[in-house]
Every structure is written in structure tokens, then in C-alpha cells.
Amino acid sequence: MSDFLPLDRLLNQRRPDHFVIATRADQAIHFDQFEQLISAWHTAFLQSPGQRFAMYFADSIDFAAALLAAWHAGKCVYLPGDNLPATCQRLATGVDAFVGDFPVAETLQAASVASITEHLPTWATLDRQAEALVVYTSGSSGEPSAIPKKLSQLFDEVEALASLFDPTVGESQILATVSHQHIYGLLFHILWPLASGRPFSAQRLAFPEDIAAALASHQQCVLIASPAHLKRLPDNLPWATGKSHVRAVFSSGGPLPAEALPECRQLLGQAPIEIYGSSETGGIAWRQRQVDGATQWQPLPNVEFAITDDMLSVNSPHLADTGWFQTSDRVRATPDGFELLGRADRIVKIEEKRVSLSALEQALQASGWVDEARVCLLPGHRTVLAVAAVPSPQAWALHDAEGKRSLNQTLRRILAAEVESSVLPRRWRYVWALPQNSQGKVRDNAIQALFDPRRPSARLLHQENELVRLQLDISAGLPYFDGHFPIAPILPGVAQIELAILFGRELFPLPGSFLGMEAIKFQQVIPPGTKVTLELAFKPDRGMLTFKLQSDQGSHASGRILFGDRT
Known part of the structure; x- marks a missing residue:
């Protein structure tokens, strides 16, 4: 840890001016440039009367500079996982201003770098006890919950990561597929590299x-x-060259299936180092499954754990308070750590009967008919269980030969051995992949959205680079047909565009704001019962989603939809 510089003293102890802090499009960003950017944001924060600032940046360098500037100005940063309009609306009542790439009318702007170059601040040591960050977690329910963090919690975890992994990582460039807007990406892609003197990349690898x-x-x-x-x-991408360059791969945010390990070892040269923790607890434990069958987790430095009635409790500097925190995870003790057994809080009551959602998912996945499954509650006049599943090839074959109803009945028979018939799932949705956020977590609200009556059944036909083709079943039951028109119903043009955006957001990292449309054409009407092919192509550099709707009858619609960040 010879290059380690505690984050509370990063600016007043400084690194050399030409020390490489980060890279953007293969261009090095040196410490003196980074400090100037921090100073520009610092001036803006000092001139703002607010105390609570929502922050969202796509660029990790801009984000890191604004974050450090806010902390040195004594501000508290609220860190949402996205910048969608609904998120902005929720934040608006709890923050004083927005900073960065938000689709709102006014955002705080940095001062001109040129105006502050000759007058850099005299940086003080950060107050480690300051409650300077609020992160959000939705658990499995989907409703965001605010979790305040002291700087000491973040900085202590960074020091623990450095003490454990710095010798392995060495002098490496840090690349990330995850967003710094979540606690895992913030710690591993931004804060740990800053403290250990390791350059990080400005853009996320999508x-x-x-x-x-x-x-x-x-x-x-x-x-x-x-x-x-x-x-x-x-496996058809050119991994061979890059494999020898990889010093380490980290994975967190959700369980990594054992089935993924052989490909990771083959294509990346090693098994990932998995990190177990949560937004509330910070990092708890780690493991690296170099051999199949390994399941043990080892606690991170300075983390204590205890097991009572199969439930895990932890005590560590990453917690908000000194004392033990009981998680909702069931565990089994091992010689040097513990083995995770699943969540205890996924027990629900249906018709006054207790049902383990995890047990149902495990039964489906063990059957050979389903590769992945998620069971959730669908609220309504009567609460029912619903299943979103990724069918196996044999299940798709049954689906195609005998219909969805036959596959539903097959899976219901499997679950009948687990629960009484009165609580069997009543709704089924078959998808090519379970919806996940940028941290790899499957949220119940995303699963519930699959059962929105406006979402047609969809089948992924082809996916390559930034081009996908889907088959959509435009059934008569879609609410878009209501009143359009009573005698000869057709799918409205606005609904066709809505479907393009819906599936575009599921399959591509579209920017948060809709900016407009170009070259929209409607060539043929789409009546109920039509199976259409939806082709989507996304150009990230232009924020452009191109769509085409076709069927056996020919072309129905096409056009370009533009997305970006409003300024």
C-alpha cells in the first residue's frame, strides 16, 4: 500500500501534478487537471445556499470531481441509481438542487476552470464523521429507501479493500461495467482507485x-x-488478447451463478472475486471460486460475523452504528467463514398459507425446464403469485409446439409438489432474460412490470452488438385496442412507438430523456392477432434508437427516436 493516500487527505497531501488519475477515450487526466475540475465544482457548491444535492453523471471523472468538491464544501450528496423523470420527481421534495445529467430545468453548473486556475483552494482534511452521502436501495420490493452514510464508513471500507486486494491488483487500469451511482461501483470504480493511486476509466462498458x-x-x-x-x-468475441492483461475481475450486486464460472475462467483467465454485502452493511465477505463446488465466503478485514438460528449478523466499521446488524440472510458456518443459504425474508402469505418464493424458484430451476426464474407477488383485488422465467430449449420447444398453456401446466405440476394448489402461481411470463439493473440485481418491481397488460409477449430472435430483433404477439387483449376502433380495431401509431421505447429500454442503456423523433413512417395498420417483428438498433454516440415493425404482410412502421440528457 505504498501508493495509498487516505481519501480524507487526498487533496491536502496531494499527488504529483502529472500523476495519472483517470483516462477518458485513452487520454490521461492528470492530478493537476483533476484538482482544477474539483475546484471549479467547489466554487459552485460554496456559492449555492443549499445543503442537499442530488448528483448524477454518466462520466466517472466529472462525477468524482463533483463528489469530492461537494464533500469539501460541506455538502451532502444524494446518489440515485438513475436519472429518469420519475426518480427526479421523487428526489425533488428531498434535495435543494440537482447536479449533473438530470432532465430537469435547472442544474448546478461548475464554475469556469479558467477562472479558478490561479486561485486553488487550501484544502482541509475531510471530517470523517460527516454524514455526507445518501444512497438508495430498493431491496426486493422496488420502492427506493434512503440510506445515509458517514464518510468514515466509505473510507474504512476503501482501506479494507486496499489492504486485502492491492497486492493482487497492482498497477492496473480500472475498467467497469457497473455504474458509480450505486455503492458497489462508487467504492470499486471511484473511491478505491483514487486512494490507491490507480487510474479509472471515465466511461462505463455497457x-x-x-x-x-x-x-x-x-x-x-x-x-x-x-x-x-x-x-x-x-465466446465469439476476441477475448484471447485481453485475457492475459486481466489482473483481477470483481463481481457484486447479486449472486453469480456457478454455471457462469467456466466461461469466466476460459474467456477472462480467472474466476471473479465475488463481494457479498449490501447498501446498508457495506462489504461483508468475499470469495473466489477457482474450483467448482466451492461455496465458502470469508469476511473482509475488520468484519466480524455471528450466526444465530441460521441468521447472519455482522459488526464492522462499514455500519452506521457500533453494534451488531442482523441481515435477512440464512447461513451455515464453515471452517473459515460461512455459506449462504438464501434469504429468510422471501416468505409470503397467500390464502393464509406461508410460501417460500425462493423454494419455488429453486424447484423450477432444478426441473430442467427453466434456466432462471423469479416468483413475485402481483397486487390487486386478490394477491396472486406470478412467475417470470427463462425457459430451457426443451421448454421453448414445448411452448412452440403446444402453446404457452401447455408449458404453464407442465410447470404448475412441478410446483404442485411444493405448495397446495390454492397458492400455485396464476400468472406466467416467459422472457429471454430476467430484467436486471446495472448492478445485476433483479428487482420485484421490474418483474411486476413484465405483467403490465400493455406489454405484449415477446421472444428474442436475434441479438448482436447494438442490433436486436424481437417477435411480438399483438394479441386482441392489449388495452391499446380499446376504442381504437370498435368495428375494426388497429394498433395506434403512438402505441407502436411506445413499444419500441419499452423494449429499447429493456435491451439498451438508453439515456434518460426523450428528445424527439425523426423520419417516422406508418405504412400498414396492425390488427389484433398479428405477430410482428420489431427490429431495434441503438447508436450510443448519437443517442439514437432506430426501429422497424414488420410482419408477413410487409412493413408496418419505422423511424428514429432520439434520447439524451437535457441541459
Whole structure:
């Protein structure tokens, strides 16, 4: 840890002016440039009367500079996971101003770098006890909960990561598929590299093609990733060159399936170092499954754990208070740590009967008919269980040959051995992948959205780079047909555009704000019962989503939809 510089003293002890802090498009950003950017934001924060600032940046360098500036100005930063309009609306009542890439009318702007170059502040040591960050977690329910953090919690965890992993990581470039807007990405992609003197990349690697290219272009690198990417590494990309450059791969935000390990070892040269923790607890434990069958987790430095009635409790500097925190995870003790057994809080009552959602998911996945499954509650006049599942090839074959109803009945028979018939799932949705956020977590609100009556059944036909093709079943039951028109119903043009945006957001990292449309054409009407092919192509550099709707009858609609960040 010879290059380690505690984050509370990063600016007043300083690194050399030409020390490389980060890279943007292969251009090095040196410490003196970084400090100037921090100073520009620091001036803006000092001139603002507010105390609570919502912050969102796509660029990690801009984010890191604004974050440090806010802390040195004595401000508290609220860190949402996205910048969607609904998120902005929720934040508006709790913060004084917005900073960065938010689609709102007014955001705080940095002062001109030129105006402060000759008058850099005299930086003080940060107050480690300051409650200077609020992160959000939705657990499994989907409703965001605010979690305040003291700087000591963050800085102590950074020191623990450095003491454990710095010798392995060495002098590497830090690359990330995850967002710094979440606690895992913040710690591993921003704060730990800043403290240990390791350059981090400005842009997130959104696609497997980006990952393969980035690994190949850096002689030594570390990949900060999530299961969402690591379990879907296509073996047809040129991994061989970059594999030898990888010093370490980290994974967190959700469980990494054992089935993903062979491809990680083959394509990336090693098994990922997995980090277990939560927004509330910070990091708890780690493991690296170099051999199949390994399940043990080892606690991170300075983390204590205890097991009472199979439930895990932890005590560490990463917690808000001194004392023990009981998690909702069931565990089993092992010689040097523990083994996770699943969540205890996924027990629900249906018709006054207790049902383990995890047990149902495990039964489905063990059947051979389902590769992945998530069971959730659907609220309404009567609460029912619903299943979103990724069918296996044999299940898709049954679906195609005999219909969805036949596959539903097959899976219900499997679950009948687990629960009484009165509580069996009543709704089923078959998808190509379970929806995950940028941290690789599957949220119940995202699963529930799959059952929105406005979302047609969809089948992924082809996916390559930034082009996908889907088959949509435009059934008569879609509410878009209501009143349009009673005698000869057709799918409205605005609904066709809405479907393009809906599936575009599921499949691509579209920017938060809709900016407009170009070259929209409607060639043929779409009546109920039509199976249409939706082709989507996304150009990230232009924020452009191109769509085409076609069927056996020919072309129905096409156009371009523009997205970006409002300024």
C-alpha cells in the first residue's frame, strides 16, 4: 500500500501534478487537471445556499470531481441509481438542487476552470464523521429507501479493500461495467482507485464488445463487473488478447451463478472475486471460486460475523452504528467463514398459507425446464403469485409446439409438489432474460412490470452488438385496442412507438430523456392477432434508437427516436 493516500487527505497531501488519475477515450487526466475540475465544482457548491444535492453523471471523472468538491464544501450528496423523470420527481421534495445529467430545468453548473486556475483552494482534511452521502436501495420490493452514510464508513471500507486486494491488483487500469451511482461501483470504480493511486476509466462498458476491446487495449487492467455481464459473455468475441492483461475481475450486486464460472475462467483467465454485502452493511465477505463446488465466503478485514438460528449478523466499521446488524440472510458456518443459504425474508402469505418464493424458484430451476426464474407477488383485488422465467430449449420447444398453456401446466405440476394448489402461481411470463439493473440485481418491481397488460409477449430472435430483433404477439387483449376502433380495431401509431421505447429500454442503456423523433413512417395498420417483428438498433454516440415493425404482410412502421440528457 505504498501508493495509498487516505481519501480524507487526498487533496491536502496531494499527488504529483502529472500523476495519472483517470483516462477518458485513452487520454490521461492528470492530478493537476483533476484538482482544477474539483475546484471549479467547489466554487459552485460554496456559492449555492443549499445543503442537499442530488448528483448524477454518466462520466466517472466529472462525477468524482463533483463528489469530492461537494464533500469539501460541506455538502451532502444524494446518489440515485438513475436519472429518469420519475426518480427526479421523487428526489425533488428531498434535495435543494440537482447536479449533473438530470432532465430537469435547472442544474448546478461548475464554475469556469479558467477562472479558478490561479486561485486553488487550501484544502482541509475531510471530517470523517460527516454524514455526507445518501444512497438508495430498493431491496426486493422496488420502492427506493434512503440510506445515509458517514464518510468514515466509505473510507474504512476503501482501506479494507486496499489492504486485502492491492497486492493482487497492482498497477492496473480500472475498467467497469457497473455504474458509480450505486455503492458497489462508487467504492470499486471511484473511491478505491483514487486512494490507491490507480487510474479509472471515465466511461462505463455497457456491452460485451466494449469489454473485450477495453481488455485488449490495456496492458494491465481490473474489471469491476456484475453477474448481469459475467453470465452473458459471448465466446465469439476476441477475448484471447485481453485475457492475459486481466489482473483481477470483481463481481457484486447479486449472486453469480456457478454455471457462469467456466466461461469466466476460459474467456477472462480467472474466476471473479465475488463481494457479498449490501447498501446498508457495506462489504461483508468475499470469495473466489477457482474450483467448482466451492461455496465458502470469508469476511473482509475488520468484519466480524455471528450466526444465530441460521441468521447472519455482522459488526464492522462499514455500519452506521457500533453494534451488531442482523441481515435477512440464512447461513451455515464453515471452517473459515460461512455459506449462504438464501434469504429468510422471501416468505409470503397467500390464502393464509406461508410460501417460500425462493423454494419455488429453486424447484423450477432444478426441473430442467427453466434456466432462471423469479416468483413475485402481483397486487390487486386478490394477491396472486406470478412467475417470470427463462425457459430451457426443451421448454421453448414445448411452448412452440403446444402453446404457452401447455408449458404453464407442465410447470404448475412441478410446483404442485411444493405448495397446495390454492397458492400455485396464476400468472406466467416467459422472457429471454430476467430484467436486471446495472448492478445485476433483479428487482420485484421490474418483474411486476413484465405483467403490465400493455406489454405484449415477446421472444428474442436475434441479438448482436447494438442490433436486436424481437417477435411480438399483438394479441386482441392489449388495452391499446380499446376504442381504437370498435368495428375494426388497429394498433395506434403512438402505441407502436411506445413499444419500441419499452423494449429499447429493456435491451439498451438508453439515456434518460426523450428528445424527439425523426423520419417516422406508418405504412400498414396492425390488427389484433398479428405477430410482428420489431427490429431495434441503438447508436450510443448519437443517442439514437432506430426501429422497424414488420410482419408477413410487409412493413408496418419505422423511424428514429432520439434520447439524451437535457441541459
